[in-house]
Amino acid sequence: MRPHHLKQSAELLAAILGGARAADKQMESYFRAHRAMGVRDRAEVAETVYGCLRHRRLLAHCAGEDAAALVAAYLVREGSSARALAEAGFRGDARALVGCLRTLDPRALPLAVAASLPDWLAAELQAEYGDEASALAEALNQPAPVDLRVNTVKARREEVQERLAEEGFEADATPFSPVGLRLRQRAPVFHSRAFKDGLIEVQDEGSQLVSLLLEPRRGEMVVDFCAGAGGKTLHLGALMANTGSVYAFDVSAARLERLAPRLARSGLSNVRPVVIAHERDERAKRLHGKIDRVLVDAPCTGTGTLRRNSDIKWRSVDLEALRAEQARILDAAARLLKPGGRLVYATCSLLREENDAVIDAFLKARADFRVVPAAAILSRRRVPLDTGDALRLLPHRHRTDGFYAAALERTA
Numbered sequence: 001m002r003p004h005h006l007k008q009s010a011e012l013l014a015a016i017l018g019g020a021r022a023a024d025k026q027m028e029s030y031f032r033a034h035r036a037m038g039v040r041d042r043a044e045v046a047e048t049v050y051g052c053l054r055h056r057r058l059l060a061h062c063a064g065e066d067a068a069a070l071v072a073a074y075l076v077r078e079g080s081s082a083r084a085l086a087e088a089g090f091r092g093d094a095r096a097l098v099g100c101l102r103t104l105d106p107r108a109l110p111l112a113v114a115a116s117l118p119d120w121l122a123a124e125l126q127a128e129y130g131d132e133a134s135a136l137a138e139a140l141n142q143p144a145p146v147d148l149r150v151n152t153v154k155a156r157r158e159e160v161q162e163r164l165a166e167e168g169f170e171a172d173a174t175p176f177s178p179v180g181l182r183l184r185q186r187a188p189v190f191h192s193r194a195f196k197d198g199l200i201e202v203q204d205e206g207s208q209l210v211s212l213l214l215e216p217r218r219g220e221m222v223v224d225f226c227a228g229a230g231g232k233t234l235h236l237g238a239l240m241a242n243t244g245s246v247y248a249f250d251v252s253a254a255r256l257e258r259l260a261p262r263l264a265r266s267g268l269s270n271v272r273p274v275v276i277a278h279e280r281d282e283r284a285k286r287l288h289g290k291i292d293r294v295l296v297d298a299p300c301t302g303t304g305t306l307r308r309n310s311d312i313k314w315r316s317v318d319l320e321a322l323r324a325e326q327a328r329i330l331d332a333a334a335r336l337l338k339p340g341g342r343l344v345y346a347t348c349s350l351l352r353e354e355n356d357a358v359i360d361a362f363l364k365a366r367a368d369f370r371v372v373p374a375a376a377i378l379s380r381r382r383v384p385l386d387t388g389d390a391l392r393l394l395p396h397r398h399r400t401d402g403f404y405a406a407a408l409e410r411t412a
């Protein structure tokens, strides 16, 4: 361990935990402000800080909440000795820290501490997933694999797999998504020719299955109501073989802007990004009753994505406000549909309140909608996965992010 490693990691960790910005954004600006740091230093610091965010509560059990002590505890878990910590400038009691961590038995600790979760989330997972809560929580602390979606407008999966292998990126077909590849090792695939040529997008396999549930057809009018940077939009456009129209709505102009370069790479010309002020915007109202299919990938707690975004565990959450927002967006999105049209409501949340509860309330209010069983759609799409009426993906079972998606049809 180099001495500055501990200091810089602690500075960055404190900035992330004390600020409101996402960890990756905070990290970018820290590295911009410390240009002298080499590539290796940055990689080491980033790995350490992400490790601390992931295991914060377990580390704090021995180290307390001070950022430098958390970093020191993380380094001990990675094999550093008390002496190495002292040499690196750690001013706390390095020997006591090492002693505590070496004798720690996570099985004897409450789930919230052992799996480093806030109390409220540990309680929700235990209530909802019972005996599986520990395995789920543990899977949320493992780094996610790198999944790719093949852009079928440009190439077939096997061709892309070969192209990637030629460039030194070994990948296997994903078990569920027919257009997914999973890298055997984490690698900077953004630098590959295949990526620059628009043959692939980096996208979790679970996210790919959500777009499949919408089953958009050639020539249809489709709305991706919460398009963000367009991960699912691009997939929908490709599923429609670059025909018809996909309106990509979002209230965030900044997020939609990130769709532009991806769109250019993809070769799609059927996607129309539209910034809306809110879900009742005139630009949305103009499409009332005219749309064949609508995807609502709603803003949510993101609890299903903790493998990638451990920092969100430590942000405060207003579940009631989120639920109200989800219901408002779903209601507005449903109005766009033609009779016979399909609506998919999805979240990357593990919580019932944001998933089944939102759909149950919607169906109570809208007798003109019925559930289309997800398992039947997936089987038609040759996806070997049956999670019942709704799609429910869990990292410890499916090796994807946690996702929920329900498909509904407007009957009258």
Ligand SMILES: C[S@@+](CC[C@H](N)C(=O)[O-])C[C@H]1O[C@@H](n2cnc3c(N)ncnc32)[C@H](O)[C@@H]1O
Pocket: 207, 225, 226, 227, 228, 229, 230, 231, 232, 233, 249, 250, 251, 252, 255, 276, 278, 279, 297, 298, 299, 300, 329
């Ligand atoms: C889960 S993210 C979408 C991710 C995106 N679909 C993807 O696959 O990458 C939710 C998005 O909803 C947007 N959003 C929040 N409130 C909204 C509203 N009232 N109407 C439309 N979009 C909204 C957010 O800006 C955010 O980009």
